[in-house]
Amino acid sequence: MSNIMLVRNMILLVLFVLAIYPYPALSHTDSTQPFGFLKKLEGCQKGDTVKGLHEAKQYLKNYGYLNVESGNENQDEFDYILESSIKTYQLNYNLETSGILDTATVKQMMMPRCSVPDIAKDGATSMKSGMKHHHHHEHGKHNGSLHTVSHYSFLPGNPKWTKMELVYRFRSSAAANVDSATLQSACIRALSSWEAVSNFRFRVPTSFREINDIMMGFHRLSHGDGNPFDGPLGVLGHASGPDGGEAHLDADENWSTNPDQSMIDLESLCLHELGHVLGLGHSSDTNAVMFSGIGGGQQKRTPTADDINGISALYS
Numbered sequence: 001m002s003n004i005m006l007v008r009n010m011i012l013l014v015l016f017v018l019a020i021y022p023y024p025a026l027s028h029t030d031s032t033q034p035f036g037f038l039k040k041l042e043g044c045q046k047g048d049t050v051k052g053l054h055e056a057k058q059y060l061k062n063y064g065y066l067n068v069e070s071g072n073e074n075q076d077e078f079d080y081i082l083e084s085s086i087k088t089y090q091l092n093y094n095l096e097t098s099g100i101l102d103t104a105t106v107k108q109m110m111m112p113r114c115s116v117p118d119i120a121k122d123g124a125t126s127m128k129s130g131m132k133h134h135h136h137h138e139h140g141k142h143n144g145s146l147h148t149v150s151h152y153s154f155l156p157g158n159p160k161w162t163k164m165e166l167v168y169r170f171r172s173s174a175a176a177n178v179d180s181a182t183l184q185s186a187c188i189r190a191l192s193s194w195e196a197v198s199n200f201r202f203r204v205p206t207s208f209r210e211i212n213d214i215m216m217g218f219h220r221l222s223h224g225d226g227n228p229f230d231g232p233l234g235v236l237g238h239a240s241g242p243d244g245g246e247a248h249l250d251a252d253e254n255w256s257t258n259p260d261q262s263m264i265d266l267e268s269l270c271l272h273e274l275g276h277v278l279g280l281g282h283s284s285d286t287n288a289v290m291f292s293g294i295g296g297g298q299q300k301r302t303p304t305a306d307d308i309n310g311i312s313a314l315y316s
């Protein structure tokens with residue numbers, strides 16, 4: 001066999017292996033992704049007992065929809081408490097408040113998302129359901145026939161920075177499919193996007209001793225903050241608000257700066273997590289940067305009117 005033949009055969013072998021390699025798909029019907037268990041629960045409603053329902057309870061508990069005190073989260077029974085929590089979720093995500101794990105609800109729940117809870121543990125804030133409590137960020141403005149409604153929220157307790165110049169650094173505990181230079185340039189573009197719509201200014205430290213306000217990086221699975229990541233898809237990232245300043249991205253995602261349907265846009269997630277760092281919670285506006293979920297290939301690289309209203313209201 002000539003060298004050319006050998007090289008050609010090796011290339012064919014590599015192409016064959018790549019072709020059969022099981023890439024994680026972004027399809028919402030994929031049962032192998034972390035939120036895939038939800039697919040088999042589609043159609044469940046009050047009164048049903050279905051194996052795996054306890055996982056849906058855990059999901060809703062993780063994002064603030066089920067009370068820790070309910071005592072029912074390890075059971076597979078669809079009780080009125082679960083129904084009530086699903087209705088709250090549906091209200092926050094502009095879905096019909098059926099209280100049933102219907103197709104639209106399951107599809108939304110399976111969307112890859114940020115793991116910052118939608119509702120705080122004490123139920124004090126966030127999204128539309130927060131209206132029932134003491135925080136109220138839903139503003140209806142009637143201006144002739146124009147009607148705009150804001151859907152932004154703040155983090156529990158409305159924490160905010162007391163200075164407008166923040167120092168950032170990068171530190172990753174895991175390597176991702178994109179290199180650190182790519183992460184840094186995506187984060188710096190996201191920081192610039194927030195600068196453009198706020199009075200914040202971000203800069204690198206002037207010495208290695210200078211303490212940073214913001215720390216951004218890739219991490220994998222358990223990474224020391226009690227909020228483990230979950231491999232490809234499912235949870236994409238999370239962040240802590242003022243004065244925590246930690247923005248973590250899941251190193252196991254298929255990150256991209258030019259994503260197709262099977263990839264997650266790096267800059268969009270940086271922009272979202274930095275929104276938390278500045279004090280914003282999740283928005284119920286599906287177009288907002290601060291909406292909890294993002295689809296494969298979707299790009300949200302510019303704060304929307306809702307995001308800008310939120311940051312303006314917090315720092316007005």
Ligand SMILES: [Zn+2]
Pocket residue numbers: 114115116238272273276282291292
């Ligand atoms: Zn988030």
Ligand SMILES: [Zn+2]
Pocket residue numbers: 219223225227238248
């Ligand atoms: Zn983390």
